Amino acid sequence: DFATPRAILTGHDYEITCATICAELGLVISGSKEGPCLIHSMNGDLLRTLEGPATLQGPENCLRPKLIQASREGHCVIYYENGLFCVFSVNGRLQATMETDDKIR
Template sequence: MAAVAACTEFVIPRAVLTGHEFEVTCASVCAELGLAISGSREGPCLIHSMSGDLLRALEAPEGCLRPRLIQSSTEGHCLVYYEHGHICLFSVNGKLLAHAQGDDKTKAMLLSRDGQYLLSGGDAGVLTVWQAHDLKQLFTYPGCDAGIRSMAMSHDQRCIITGMASGSIVLFYNDFNRWHHEYQSAY
């Protein structure tokens, strides 16, 4: 225990980000752009620089209250899931780019490594794939017998692993190239 205490004495926070008036419920870091995005229980989502400067607040459309989950992409997009199924896509400049309403009480979200696809899952046990730039639903995997609580993706993006409310882990095989090819062919 003494060794752990000795190590923590030298750990100094890089920055303290302020601006929320209520507890922070979600956060995401975009290290490539040097940004931290956070949402609070009753307040807006805020974008800070990694050095601690408050850059802007994201103005959500009416009805989008209480941010619950945030994902940010290396391209400078921020996806926020709000209470009651609202999902919003913002630019890092604060502009609302897209808004959609899901039918599931989402508990987990994950962006593909390239930022083109959003995965979401929740109480219904359904994993949904969205096109991130316009929030169009592309695919829904067959539902599981329990709600999805967390998710992760393999480095090659071929496997999606979901942690379930039942205590089980479900593995989905995935091919983002399929949707990319279908989208390119359609337009």
């Protein structure tokens, strides 16, 4: 038996490196190798692009997302390879950022 996909996530130019599903809100949030992170419906419809704080260190600051977690309250935390955490609303609005010196692997 072969599994058939429930949805195809469109909009990424590179391979997806991390993803999370928020079943309570009916959302799939995914990040690709060279960014950005995208919010899709459970049917695969592209809803939003999560734009990170490009002004902190240039647009490369929000490349290479490594971890994504969504809450049922509608928040999304993304950890990027360079040590940056970003918190977004599911509406795509950047709510907070924090830089760390630690590298999570």
